[in-house]
Amino acid sequence: AQTVTQSQPEMSVQEAETVTLSCTYDTSESNYYLFWYKQPPSRQMILVIRQEAYKQQNATENRFSVNFQKAAKSFSLKISDSQLGDTAMYFCALRPPKDGETSGSRLTFGEGTQLTVNP
């Protein structure tokens, strides 16, 4: 079984500052994919960033970067130069290996962290 845990229900940050959202997970697989999804008030869930577990290099997408610690099963999201439009619910998610055996391609989500960027 796979689990994903986000222990910060809510966070806030001042515009232009940096914030880090935490995520831990558990899986028995050696290879898998990790994602951060953003859900703004419009409710559309949007992929922010992804990380393949076999890659040691942390993924980066513009102002968004991750700190992937495979041994610790930790996958945090750092948002630099926060903008008002970053206000949203952020979900961490895990997916089984690419050639997923019995688990298929389902996503397992964390509880979410509501991020508010203040002007």
Place this chain on the structure above:
Amino acid sequence: EPEVTQTPSHQVTQMGQEVILRCVPISNHLYFYWYRQILGQKVEFLVSFYNNEISEKSEIFDDQFSVERPDGSNFTLKIRSTKLEDSAMYFCASTWGRNSYEQYFGPGTRLTVT
């Protein structure tokens, strides 16, 4: 940019009634999913669908639930006899291939069972 759409945005129904939630996936996508999120809880996988059949389902997806792709564009989730505990946000998602990285999500349908 193409996106997944869902209708209605909010559905209120009485316990025991049947509901159908509708989704229009992105047109060239082949894999379709339903997830749900009970208020205050995690987003949970319900079912995945490919080539006109269920490819995987969770323990939540019991005989009360069914999915269908009736006309090549819509993807529906039917709940035959709703229960209070079915109240949740239901998300549809689609992806081009089974091993594609990104599942594209719709905005969700809020189902309220009274």
